[in-house]
Amino acid sequence: MTPSVLDVHVHVALDAPKGGFGSIDDVLRKMDANGIDQAVLAPWPGYETPDGVRSTARQNDGLRAELDAHPDRFPVGLGVAEPRHGAPAADEARRAVEELGLRGLSFDSDVNGIAIDSDSVAVILEAIRPVPGVVIAFTTMAYSVLRSSFRLGIVARRFPDLRFVSLNAFMDITHEVASYDLAERCPNIWFDLGCAKTQLSTVERAVEGVGADRVLFGSAIPDVERSHHLEMVRIAELDDDVRSAVLGGNARALFELEEVTA
Amino acid sequence: MSGYDIVDVHVHLGASAALTVAGGVDDLLRKMDINDIACAVLSPIPGQEDPDGIESTRAVNDAIAAARDAHPDRFPRILAAVEPRHGERALPEIERVMGDLGFSGLSFHNDFQGFAADHPNMFRIMERLAAHEGAIAQLHTAIHSWLEAPFQVGKLAVAFPELTFLNAHALMDGTQTSHTLDQAPRLPNMYFDTCVSQKYGFPIERVVAELGDDRFMFGSDIPYFRDRCLDIDLIVHADVPEESKRKILGGNARRLFGL
Numbered sequence: 001m002t003p004s005v006l007d008v009h010v011h012v013a014l015d016a017p018k019g020g021f022g023s024i025d026d027v028l029r030k031m032d033a034n035g036i037d038q039a040v041l042a043p044w045p046g047y048e049t050p051d052g053v054r055s056t057a058r059q060n061d062g063l064r065a066e067l068d069a070h071p072d073r074f075p076v077g078l079g080v081a082e083p084r085h086g087a088p089a090a091d092e093a094r095r096a097v098e099e100l101g102l103r104g105l106s107f108d109s110d111v112n113g114i115a116i117d118s119d120s121v122a123v124i125l126e127a128i129r130p131v132p133g134v135v136i137a138f139t140t141m142a143y144s145v146l147r148s149s150f151r152l153g154i155v156a157r158r159f160p161d162l163r164f165v166s167l168n169a170f171m172d173i174t175h176e177v178a179s180y181d182l183a184e185r186c187p188n189i190w191f192d193l194g195c196a197k198t199q200l201s202t203v204e205r206a207v208e209g210v211g212a213d214r215v216l217f218g219s220a221i222p223d224v225e226r227s228h229h230l231e232m233v234r235i236a237e238l239d240d241d242v243r244s245a246v247l248g249g250n251a252r253a254l255f256e257l258e259e260v261t262a
Numbered sequence: 263m264s265g266y267d268i269v270d271v272h273v274h275l276g277a278s279a280a281l282t283v284a285g286g287v288d289d290l291l292r293k294m295d296i297n298d299i300a301c302a303v304l305s306p307i308p309g310q311e312d313p314d315g316i317e318s319t320r321a322v323n324d325a326i327a328a329a330r331d332a333h334p335d336r337f338p339r340i341l342a343a344v345e346p347r348h349g350e351r352a353l354p355e356i357e358r359v360m361g362d363l364g365f366s367g368l369s370f371h372n373d374f375q376g377f378a379a380d381h382p383n384m385f386r387i388m389e390r391l392a393a394h395e396g397a398i399a400q401l402h403t404a405i406h407s408w409l410e411a412p413f414q415v416g417k418l419a420v421a422f423p424e425l426t427f428l429n430a431h432a433l434m435d436g437t438q439t440s441h442t443l444d445q446a447p448r449l450p451n452m453y454f455d456t457c458v459s460q461k462y463g464f465p466i467e468r469v470v471a472e473l474g475d476d477r478f479m480f481g482s483d484i485p486y487f488r489d490r491c492l493d494i495d496l497i498v499h500a501d502v503p504e505e506s507k508r509k510i511l512g513g514n515a516r517r518l519f520g521l
Contacts, residue, residue, distance in 0.1 A: 046347075046376070046377065048347055048348060048349035048383075049312070049315055049345075049347050049348060050315045050316050050348040050349055050350075050351035050352065051314070051315040051316075052312055052313045052314040052315035052317070052318060053313045053314075054315070055315060083279065084279055084280075084309065084310075084311055084312050084313075085311065085312065085313040086279065086311035086313050087313075088313040089313070110373075110376065110408070110409060111347075111376040111377075112376060113280055113309055113373070113374040113375050113376045114279060114280050114309065114374070115280070118279070118280070118282070119282065120279050120311075143406060143408075144408070145373055145404070145406075145407065146373065
């Protein structure tokens with residue numbers, strides 16, 4: 001039986017023209033082409049914000065609409081909130097998870113312009129902290145000022161009751177070692193294979209370094225046409241049950257979703 | 263007193279959500295006085311909150327203009343904020359600030375603005391700015407950044423030779439100083455500030471020896487330190503001709519900004 005694939009790292013450009021790069025049609029086409037059954041959907045981080053927090057609200061509303069239109073493909077979504085919007089960002093975050101039913105938030109701090117461990121982000125996390133089951137995804141990078149992996153560790157320790165995903169957690173050898181280090185000290189962080197390096201047995205080392213139950217497959221669609229990372233997981237020297245967990249089982253446990261069979 | 267006419271091309275007003283730093287007008291003037299800085303080019307502190315998008319940016323720029331109007335002798339020239347993440351609708355602000363408000367140009371810190379210095383939206387902004395004769399674009403650079411690396415700003419300088427670029431933090435570490443030395447000969451429309459320079463390896467001596475003393479200007483980064491600006495010491499005590507010190511500390515800025 002082929003394990004079903006739940007991809008934790010897919011973005012939709014809600015402002016894109018129909019069929020254009022990053023549009024929902026483009027995303028679905030790429031998922032189909034790669035055999036990706038389902039995905040956790042989040043807005044494209046680089047959306048424009050001419051109306052400030054109202055621009056962000058439109059993204060979250062648009063995401064909700066896409067989840068409702070394709071419930072079989074996108075069982076959950078992660079909303080957005082901009083730390084530079086100050087206190088109103090916390091209100092929007094709360095609305096996104098409480099009223100819109102989004103499962104959590106996704107941040108790309110280099111696009112946000114604010115570091116992962118800043119007070120402005122903490123205010124947002126405090127706002128959604130009481131909501132059961134929320135998941136917070138942060139894009140990380142070894143050499144970034146604002147989204148360095150260690151900053152996620154600071155936040156994860158500050159919010160031990162929240163669950164976090166480090167997106168793109170294995171981009172290079174420095175990054176992967178930083179992820180191993182984070183995993184050891186922060187049991188509330190999961191790790192995404194999106195944009196991972198494709199040499200030096202990244203998947204096998206990730207399973208060993210952060211634990212088989214905390215490695216998540218992510219494609220980074222729409223930024224890829226072919227998901228080399230899906231192939232990387234499929235050919236990795238892993239037990240089949242571990243492979244199945246990485247391809248979807250771990251994500252289903254994290255997002256509290258029922259198992260499906262492809 | 264330093265004995266020099268010091269003109270500072272790098273002073274910020276406002277509160278940064280990005281770095282938890284803030285400076286009001288009185289604080290800026292106090293630090294300028296402590297450091298014997300005669301006058302400064304004032305720009306918005308990067309990373310200010312913008313919950314209302316372009317309206318927030320307008321308010322930021324209005325505050326800069328108000329500070330200039332209240333202290334025209336201390337802040338004779340001002341630079342405005344425009345946010346590349348605000349897209350097409352950010353562009354009319356350029357006409358507003360460069361017109362009646364009398365700004366000299368724009369200031370960017372792309373690490374805290376989310377879009378890279380060579381993002382298409384930045385090219386659109388520069389295209390509009392270039393319509394204003396004598397406009398200046400100040401861009402903060404950091405050699406290890408992927409949003410504001412000096413080469414990305416260099417692409418703008420090549421694309422818009424009619425604009426004058428002010429590369430802020432051009433001597434921040436040894437690698438960045440070496441890059442500045444490599445970049446400067448190819449970009450005649452780029453000037454550089456000495457703000458937050460490396461305090462080892464003789465950066466002032468290196469740039470004066472290799473590039474001359476016409477394109478470097480003192481910048482303090484007020485309010486990002488408590489009292490004394492050590493970048494002044496770096497220039498005053500550099501082993502370069504006295505005339506070079508005078509040009510870097512103030513003469514070049516007076517020439518570039520028409521003071």
